[in-house]
Amino acid sequence: MKMKRRDLLKGLGGLPILGAVWWAGAVNTIGSNKERTEILEQLNIRPSLPKTMAEISGSPVRVGIVGFGIRGEQLCRSLGFATKEWMEEMRLAAIEIPGHSALKDYMSQGKLNVNLVGVCDIFDMRAEKALNSFATDDNKIKRYKTHQEMIYSGDIDAIIIATPDHWHAPMAIDALNNNISVYVEKPMTHNIEETYRLREAAQNSKGVFVVGHQHRQTLSFKTAQDVVEKGTLGHVSLIQTNTNRNDDNGAWNYDIHEKANENTIDWDMFLGSAPKVPFNKNHFFRWRKWWAYGSGLSGDLLTHDYDRLNCVLNMGIPQSIMASGGVYAHNDGRNVPDVLQANMEFPDFSKGSSQIEGKEKGMTFCYSATLGNGFGRPTILMGHDATMELGNKLTVWPDAWSTRYAQSIEEGKMNPRVPIFQYNPASNVPDAISSATSQYFADKGLMWTYIDGVKVDSTYLHLREWLSVIKNGGSVSCGIKEGFEEAITAHMTGLSWKLGRRIEWDAEKEIIVPIDGVDFDKILLSNDSSLELV
């Protein structure tokens, strides 16, 4: 067959189309990859990897749990001890709800070299629940009537304290004085005076002291430290962080156990240093609602947000705090506010600046909380050059009027509406300039912390770190320094709300600046006129 031009066109006409499409795809992709790489190189942020931990080898650490309530049970699970009741509940949930993986995740959690040897709970049902689930022929768990009995028994190396706030410091101090290691839930203390005593006890003890801010193990926060240190955000002048809850559980109205009565609960022990009031189930199960035992939003939830940021910025105790709010969403007899705004001033705060020297210094940390609305407001760090949303995932947007990125924005390489950096511990690589799709999938919650491909809960990591330091030495992520800063900040906020005035910190003397005629601890613990039993 003789080839004509027409034949060639009909036979090979597809080739130039193929070439053109290939060329366009390659050029566009390589071009945008190059832009991404350029931005990432310019930012030079190093995503954090999980901390390597020395083995918890040798004989198991003997741990006792004080307080086997909601949080106590959670902590024991992270330690590798789940109750039979919970396992059964999760087994059924996994059958009913496809994708429910709580039991599977628990079963695949790494085993810690610990023995749970003792439990101390003043409510019989809870103590028995622990014994029933955890006692084995090899390890007969002992129930102790008081934390002191447990500490002086000689049978434990470490205790976990998950009690109401007013018992945190007395128990932790007793344990530390006896060189027993302590893991205490937040807030570290319930009043100012004991905060100093606990610090002294921790500094002088051979025991390892940790405050239960498990989020310090979250990989994104460690990467966020690098984001800030590298000057990615420029000078941060405002931080906005929030609590939003709108359910009974979130408002601390926990279930009241049907078998709770004066015979099953050691009421005097529960009260401890709190004012003597007659037996009251509401107070026992929902203690977070009263200043006598808890500390409301300032101690319970602000501490999380404060410590998260203190972990990233290491900003320490604010120079002053002003708080306002009230009981606006759950007027049920509680005397801690359920709506709280706290503005903390850090006038000397600086992590560097992209502008002329001396122009930028100081920051306000604004905490805003309500227990009457569940709209998720993100935590935002607002810098002159960029804004960072801080969560399990990190996202950084350049600011339209940034000095550092002015040229890139002008050249169209950056766009204030498009993130320049995104970090998601669940994916393998940091992502700059994400597409709408990947943005969406990241937001969908595919953001668990993975270690070697396994979903890991941060409380487990926090406990593992504590146990490793007990065995091998080293330092913990949230020790007495961090705990002291957290506790003082919480107490200053509580005081400011109660007094309706600015509370100041004297960093040199390390004291809250006194106010004539005001006994801070008395004010902080007082239930004032609104203590009516309900």
Next chain:
Amino acid sequence: MANAKSNVALQNSLVVLRILIGWHFLYEGVVKIYNPEWTAFGYLATAQGPLKSVFSLLANNEIIGWVDTFNALALLFAGITLILGIFEKKGALAAIVLLAMYYLAHPPFPGLQQLNVEGNYWFVNKNLIELMACVILYLYPTGKIFGLAYFMKKKKTPKIEKV
């Protein structure tokens, strides 16, 4: 006479359709092979509908790399064969398999949340329509009219049967 004319028009339209679909597949494939960090992980991990568990399995850490490579190569294969007009039946088949998987991973069924869609769909979406177009390309290859298969043409010119 009218029939012969409309046959030619139909043939030409099918050639254009084949090239457009080939273009679409090729571009998607090229973009993926030039971006080594691209992964189907998010798409698979958020799969919905009756085959959710199958797609979630594909998102597994150990095999996601293979899944990504297979997807990109299959896209390129479909794109190249459809544009060049050679082995186009095999290319159309590959395209059908890919589109069926994309459709089933995020099916536009009532009650399921539609992720990242620019329109509104009820059972029928663009993946399904493109899939049917590929079925037609499979049934009526046109490479011998326009494409490399033209050179393999025997004496007899294939014609679309009268409809």
